[in-house]
Amino acid sequence: MMREAIRLNMNEVPYPPPRRIIKAARQGLENLNRYADPEHLGCLRRLLAGYAGVPERHVIPGAGSNLLLREMIHVFSKERKVLMVSPSFLPTVEAAKQFATKSVSIRLSPPEFDLNVEMLMKTVREPSLVVIDSPNNPTGKILITRETVERLTQNVEVLVVIDEAYYEFSQVTFADMVADHPNLAITRTMDKAFSLAGARIGYVIAGERFASAFSSYDPFLPQCSLHAATEALADPSYVMRNVCRVIEERERLLKKLDGLGAHVYSSDTNFVLIYTGLPAAGRRFRDLGVLVSDLTTQLPPGFIRVSVGTREENDVFLDRCMKILKDHESKRLFSKNHA
Numbered sequence: 001m002m003r004e005a006i007r008l009n010m011n012e013v014p015y016p017p018p019r020r021i022i023k024a025a026r027q028g029l030e031n032l033n034r035y036a037d038p039e040h041l042g043c044l045r046r047l048l049a050g051y052a053g054v055p056e057r058h059v060i061p062g063a064g065s066n067l068l069l070r071e072m073i074h075v076f077s078k079e080r081k082v083l084m085v086s087p088s089f090l091p092t093v094e095a096a097k098q099f100a101t102k103s104v105s106i107r108l109s110p111p112e113f114d115l116n117v118e119m120l121m122k123t124v125r126e127p128s129l130v131v132i133d134s135p136n137n138p139t140g141k142i143l144i145t146r147e148t149v150e151r152l153t154q155n156v157e158v159l160v161v162i163d164e165a166y167y168e169f170s171q172v173t174f175a176d177m178v179a180d181h182p183n184l185a186i187t188r189t190m191d192k193a194f195s196l197a198g199a200r201i202g203y204v205i206a207g208e209r210f211a212s213a214f215s216s217y218d219p220f221l222p223q224c225s226l227h228a229a230t231e232a233l234a235d236p237s238y239v240m241r242n243v244c245r246v247i248e249e250r251e252r253l254l255k256k257l258d259g260l261g262a263h264v265y266s267s268d269t270n271f272v273l274i275y276t277g278l279p280a281a282g283r284r285f286r287d288l289g290v291l292v293s294d295l296t297t298q299l300p301p302g303f304i305r306v307s308v309g310t311r312e313e314n315d316v317f318l319d320r321c322m323k324i325l326k327d328h329e330s331k332r333l334f335s336k337n338h339a
C-alpha cells in the first residue's frame, strides 16, 4: 500500500487541538439537523472580541478568512482600484481579478521581498481598496509598519485591509487601531495557530466603514465549527504552546537547510520560503512523498514554500532535500546565487 504523502503545502499547524475541543465539535454533531443557535454565534463574537481586545461591534465572524477577504473585495472594489502586493495569498489575488474594475499590484522582489512604501503611497492617490497580507504569503515576511498604516488611512478615500492570518506567529497586529480608523479592517483566522483548519473560522476586526457595510451579514456557521471555536476561545492558552513549538521547529529547520547550503529566508509565520534553483521542484518532492507548494506561478522558477511540520515530518523533508541534492541533474538545487 502506498504511504500517504506528508502535507507541507497548506500552511497548516501539524498538532491537533486539545481533546476538549474535539469533544465540543462532536457535541455539534448531536444537533446536525439544526442550524446553529444565533446565540451561539453571538457568544463566538464576544469571545473573539475579548481575544482580539476590541469591542464586540468591530468583530465579524465568517467561514474562513479567505471567504471574508473575497467578500470585502467583492463589496468594495466596484468604485475603487484594488491595490495589492505580488506575490500574495493567491485566492485574494484571484478575487481581485474577478471582481475589481481595476487592480494594481506592487511587486515584492527577491532577494529582500520588501514593500516599497513610497511607491505604495504614490499608487493610492485615487479611491482605492488596499489589501496587504502581513506577514506575507508566500515570503513569510512582515510587510507593513504601524506608521505606514497610519499614513494610508489618513486618506478617507482609501480603505485598508491588513490580512493577519499569521498574527499569532508574528505577534504584530494593528487590531487596536480599528476603533479610531473607520477605513481600516484586519482579517484573522483560527485555521492556523489555533489548529482548526478543518473548522474554517475566520473573522474581521472591522473599522466603522467595514462594520456598517457588513451589518446585515449573517454567517450561518456549521454547528461543529462553532462548538470547536467557542471551546478553543474559552481557554486559548494552547495557542501559544503551538506557536512556541512551531517556532522552535522552524528555526531548527532553517538552520539545517542553511547547513545544506539552501537559500532560505527568515520567517514570521509557520512556513518557510526556499529558493531551490530547480524547475518543477514541487513535483520532485511530491515524487518522494512530500507535498510542498511550488511557487512557479508567482515567483521566478525555483521557489518553494514549505510548512513547518512535526519534527519527524521535517526530518523526512530534510532527507528528501538531501536525496534531490545528490541527484546529478540538480546541481543547482539550493544555489545561493540566484538573481
Ligand code: PMP
Binding pocket: 010, 011, 063, 064, 065, 066, 067, 089, 133, 135, 136, 137, 163, 165, 188, 189, 190, 191, 197, 200, 201, 202
Ligand atoms: N490569508 C493568508 C495570507 C493565508 O495564507 C491564508 C491561508 N493559507 C488565508 C488568508 C486564509 O485563511 P483561512 O483558512 O481562514 O481561509
